[in-house]
Amino acid sequence: MLKKLTHLTIFLSAISAGLQAQPADKLTSFVNPFIGTGAVDASSLSGSNFPGATVPFGFVQLSPDTQDNPDNPASGYDHNDKTIVGFSHTHLSGTGVADLFDVLFMPATGEVKTVPGEADKPGSGYRSRFSHNEESARPGYYQVKLSDYNVNAELTATEHTGFHRYTFPAGAKSQVIIDMNHSLNKKRSYWSCRIIGAELRVIDNKTIEGYRILTGWAKMRKIYFRAEFSRPFSSHKMINGQRVYENEVFVNGTNIKSVLNFGENNKEPLLVKVGLSPVSLENAKMNMDQEISGWDFEKVVSEAENKWEQELEKIHIEGTKEQKQIFYTGLYHAFTQPNNMADVNGEYQASDFTIRKADDKKHYSTFSLWDTYRAAHPLYTLIQQERTADFINSMFRQYDTYGYLPIWQLWGDENYCMIGNHAIPVIVDAALKGLKGFDIGKAYEAVKGSSVRTHPGSPFDLWNKYHFMPENQQSQSVSITLEMAYDDWCVAQLAKKLNKTDDYTYFMARSMYYKNLYDSQTGFFRAKNDDGKWVSPFNPLQYGGNGGNPYTEGNAWQYFWYVPQDVKGLISLVGGDKAFITKLDQFFTLKDLPGEVNGNASGFIGQYAHGNEPSHHAAYLYNYAGQPWKTQAYVAQVLNELYNNSFSGYSGNEDCGQMSSWYIFSAMGFYPVNPANSIYAIGSPVLPKAVIHLPGKDFTVTTKNPSKKNLYIQSVKLNGKSYNKTYITHQDIVKGGTLEFTMGPQPNKKWGVSADARPLDSAFK
Structure with a gap:
């Protein structure tokens, strides 16, 4: 292993592109969020880090998950994987055990399946293939091209709020999947992860909120969210297990999802703000309203980067x-x-x-x-x-x-x-x-x-x-x-x-x-x-x-x-x-x-x-x-x-x-x-x-x-x-x-x- 690490010559062009996007005099330009996201081979260990967007010591870590039931690495992202199942809002950094992975969002086009699918069978679900050549990250920002949908997904974050920007191809049927069943592996032998209860509720055609209560490594967790979209969805599906409800206002259960349809007018990117709270729906909204008052994605990216720069300057x-x-x-x-x-x-x-x-x-x-x-x-x-x-x-x-x-x-x-x-x-x-x-x-x-x-x-x-x-x-x-x-x-x-x-x-x-x-x-x-x-x-x-x-x-x-x-x-x-x-x-x-x-x-x-x-x-x-x-x-x-x-x-x-x-x-x-x-x-x-x-x-x-x-x-x-x-x-x-x-x-x-x-x-x- 020592020899393999010493002679490792694999470098990511996408990472280099992401790092070079910043001024060279900024310390953030030297941060490579992909370090520690994968192992060379089965004989070595991953660092178990995630590449997504977060701010220093923040509650939200908005990052891609390459596994439907994350287990190893515990961050949910493995550099060696070829597909992304979606973007969840909470992650652990570098741990040996997995948990969190709350409130998964996934943009998609066309006729979308309502199950994640299998990693080695493209098209079997809503997951998408991706290439590291079309992926980049820097402090407070993550980007990837979802090749199966031709969607460019960008992520940034504040302390309690995730901010998404999805650029859909012109004329494509644009959709967003929200999966409240996504979690760590529920079949692990030394503890039992399960969703105790969850709900999704449409507030209006630009707003959806929900919660889930689950047990896993942390024995009892409650996570509440409120999501607001920059343009209205025209229709939606609520899903409970195998049952699909067209345009229902809410759904509750232990395996629930929603598919929101935003139509084919994709002249502007779709923006999504997702406020999180461990306390209540009201607090999730309060967190989002206080931290991101408008829709300026680049401003939030810049503010996140500045926060990191301030910390790195120590x-x-x-x-x-x-x-x-x-x-x-x-x-x-x-x-x-x-x-x-x-x-x-x-x-x-x-x-x-x-x-x-x-x-x-x-x-x-x-x-x-x-x-x-x-x-x-x-x-x-x-x-x-x-x-x-x-x-x-x-x-x-x-x-x-x-x-x-x-x-x-x-x-x-x-x-x-x-x-x-x-x-x-x-x-x-x-x-x-x-x-x-x-x-x-x-x-x-x-x-x-x-x-x-x-x-x-x-x-x-x-x-x-x-x-x-x-x-x-x-x-x-x-x-x-x-x-x-x-x-x-x-x-x-x-x-x-x-x-x-x-x-x-x-x-x-x-x-x-x-x-x-x-x-x-x-x-x-x-x-x-x-x-x-x-x-x-x-x-x-x-x-x-x-x-x-x-x-x-x-x-x-x-x-x-x-x-x-x-x-x-x-x-x-x-x-x-x-x-x-x-x-x-x-x-x-x-x-x-x-x-x-x-x-x-x-x-x-x-x-x-x-x-x-x-x-x-x-x-x-x-x-x-x-x-x-x-x-x-x-x-x-x-x-x-x-x-x-x-x-x-x-x-x-x-x-x-x-x-x-x-x-x-x-x-x-x-x-x-x-x-x-x-x-x-x-x-x-x-x-x-x-x-x-x-x-x-x-x-x-x-x-x-x-x-x-x-x-x-x-x-x-x-x-x-x-x-x-x-x-x-x-x-x-x-x-x-x-x-x-x-x-x-x-x-x-x-x-x-x-x-x-x-x-x-x-x-x-």
């Missing part, structure tokens, strides 16, 4: 065109979610399914925390400080209504996906860095409360009784033990800041429970049962998925390194620096794989799997044992070989900004190994210059002689003074200044090797 970089495209597309993906679920009046659906109101009109959801706490949220605390406070206040609302902080929250609903409770490091990180806009007392109440109340994935009765998770009582026991120990360390740090000495002592003791699963005979963290005996047989290469195995989406090799709160303790546990380095060397060179690996395993360098999160910090650990040049070598290899600017630009699922945030940090030269200790380990910068724009000041990183050959640090200066440490602190960055790297083709084994050059356990005393 960091300015110099580099090659490919580096800029990877970097700014990464920022684009990182700023696509979390999503503001509050309507323009502040109303939102809470995690207890009641309707509540946020006074600041901001309530965020889509928290893929097992992924994003590692690098995406530290990136937000650096360059999205105000939104970070909004994220945290949104998390507090789940704590108040549900009893504990989010684990994986979607549409305001806790779906219990993944393990640990990694809202804790997100909140603690922000609190320790002094971010404003949330109550630190409330923060401590929430992180402590979520660390003592048993909930799925965090059975604290077992934790307190055994001081580890017994595998015969809690599956994924090793991964949960390691991750909960880290979360406990985070709680302890906030307790220390607030002078809660007894709590600090208690949670610090729990943060060391990871040692109770270390087996000195095998040299790995292994599962025990409640009798204290090791679970056998043991194979450190054997992968686990999401249950039935001691490891979560990884194996014993990948989880061995997960002690970010106590790397010095881990080194001591192994037997010192030399033994630690030997094990790291083996980790990055051992290529043996079992016959079957978890579906998220990809992007391999030995046992290092960059395509999934447990490995993401591992390359930086050489800094902690006195051989930083090896960190530089492996970080450079990942940067140069496991990212590119094609549709297959990621080595695994992009995971709501985490894969991108790893690149953003690492390309600038540093990475948060422990996401909550305000320490960034130094790696191998690849950009000639990066300027992080902070409130009132800038932090600039310059790199002399960067290239794929010059991957080793020769020397470093911080604010003009020689700098020999293999880390910088968050405080170094936020007070402004300049970090200067000089690179070369051979390692400087004198730089960063002394004991006092190694990363600290914490920047806080």
Whole structure:
């Protein structure tokens, strides 16, 4: 796979056309929304990103679906597919699991069938073939030619409203299909997606509205919409399953659609505004009326692009065109979610399914925390400080209504996906860095409360009784033990800041429970049962998925390194620096794989799997044992070989900004190994210059002689003074200044090797 990604030569002419449509001096011109939309072949993973139109952190993501029942990739769009079934208004970006795909619209001509049809049988339904040569995208805009209908479809969006522009061929019978049955795959074995109820209602010959209630990954979702058209439809059909009703005013059921007929007068494009709300039809209309008052499609495109430009300007970089495209597309993906679920009046659906109101009109959801706490949220605390406070206040609302902080929250609903409770490091990180806009007392109440109340994935009765998770009582026991120990360390740090000495002592003791699963005979963290005996047989290469195995989406090799709160303790546990380095060397060179690996395993360098999160910090650990040049070598290899600017630009699922945030940090030269200790380990910068724009000041990183050959640090200066440490602190960055790297083709084994050059356990005393 590494070789395939390195030598990938497939570039999309349509993408290039879409990117070149913008002024070259705009940062949005470097965003390529097609990065991460497909895999090279069946042996690699798609990034699972969507190419459609959205605004930063917006509720609406209006994008094409190439599958009738989206499953894999979870975004609903696969670059390798040949047909489009329609344009739905909500999507997930980069996740490993599918959901949403609400309110699908599809323009068509002629006699249209009322079923989507089969992808490999053109004409079997209303789906259409398309070509990437007639497709383009840029921030806030998507376009495609639907070749079976000769219809040019263009999309843009505001925060709560999708805006369509359909150009039909002259003289053709023009129609729009609205499909309220379109959803994720309803036949998935590990949960049941179904439409509980839905309605479509014609208000007048330019307006239709409706809703649906369904269950899927998010257990109960309500989505309301109002659509207004720029010209009237002359007739319509309402469809319920196999029954077709001509010109009926409304239809309700669990499999409903509508076909609207706009006649043959196609001198002007048909415009469609679709306002969405998770609360009510009235709010859907309110959202649309406030955000798009007229019919100026180009104005909305321009406003969306300007919003993206403003966000991307938080960091300015110099580099090659490919580096800029990877970097700014990464920022684009990182700023696509979390999503503001509050309507323009502040109303939102809470995690207890009641309707509540946020006074600041901001309530965020889509928290893929097992992924994003590692690098995406530290990136937000650096360059999205105000939104970070909004994220945290949104998390507090789940704590108040549900009893504990989010684990994986979607549409305001806790779906219990993944393990640990990694809202804790997100909140603690922000609190320790002094971010404003949330109550630190409330923060401590929430992180402590979520660390003592048993909930799925965090059975604290077992934790307190055994001081580890017994595998015969809690599956994924090793991964949960390691991750909960880290979360406990985070709680302890906030307790220390607030002078809660007894709590600090208690949670610090729990943060060391990871040692109770270390087996000195095998040299790995292994599962025990409640009798204290090791679970056998043991194979450190054997992968686990999401249950039935001691490891979560990884194996014993990948989880061995997960002690970010106590790397010095881990080194001591192994037997010192030399033994630690030997094990790291083996980790990055051992290529043996079992016959079957978890579906998220990809992007391999030995046992290092960059395509999934447990490995993401591992390359930086050489800094902690006195051989930083090896960190530089492996970080450079990942940067140069496991990212590119094609549709297959990621080595695994992009995971709501985490894969991108790893690149953003690492390309600038540093990475948060422990996401909550305000320490960034130094790696191998690849950009000639990066300027992080902070409130009132800038932090600039310059790199002399960067290239794929010059991957080793020769020397470093911080604010003009020689700098020999293999880390910088968050405080170094936020007070402004300049970090200067000089690179070369051979390692400087004198730089960063002394004991006092190694990363600290914490920047806080």
